[in-house]
Amino acid sequence: MSSVMTEEMRSFIGAETPPITYRVSHREIARFNAAIRGELPPIESDPQSQGNPPPLEANPLILRSFISAPFDPPFPEPFHDVLDGGSSFEFIRPVVAGDEITVVREMQDVFEKSGRFGPMLFKISEVRYRDFAGQLVATQLSTSISYGRPAGSV
């Protein structure tokens, strides 16, 4: 079976995505927390629009919804299908309503393995989440596995 790894893919090791910033609203946290508990989200106007909302702490995995920008130029993805291989989070402080979170992803490794779905491409990256003051809120080491149908075939 021929390899899907290319020198172009290897050249992304050490590359960082452009920073992208998200403002975290009270309503967004309420919806995220409800989704984790399998509850319908509360139907209410956003308390942030009504003066002094009660403090609301997000489930820490809300960080995963703050998606990093694409690499520029984009990573030459060979496959269409993607699986999440796992994550290792370090949380420095909770995410709360009103936060502005800036996200940067650094590619740390790219390699190929063969699995039940045929050749699989593993990408190891570290995502850093910083607040308005530039202080780290959390880091995530993640493993993404792409496999299956060729990119652009579906």
Added chain:
Amino acid sequence: MSKIHFEDVEVGDEIDPVRQNVTPRQLVQYAAVSQDFTPIHYNTAYAQGAGHDDIIIHGALKTALLSQMLADWAGGIGALKKLETSYRGIDFAGEISCTGSVTSKRVEDGIGLVDVDVQFRNSEGSVTTPGKATVALPKRDE
């Protein structure tokens, strides 16, 4: 929600488990709030085309459910410091459970830290996503 302190915890303690019926609606809800619109999580035909039996639970949702179990256990006064998960099996929508137990405890820089092994289990009780976590718990004199 009970408040648990560092002194209350012993090695071997079980974390209060979470049992939940993860429905297709919840997966759609999670897709919306997480921005993960990969169709294998809500489109059965697409998931089957990708080689799966049915729509599958997002890996990050499994981690989020484990983190919620730990947050509920810590009673709103502890803080999750680390969480590592490894997705070793695919889970389909349906009954799932999250479990965990304390493996060690220590004080670092005056902060009480508790290490926990956690498990995400499918409807048959098999562990599909093991993990390790560290939770900071306040001491009684704080």
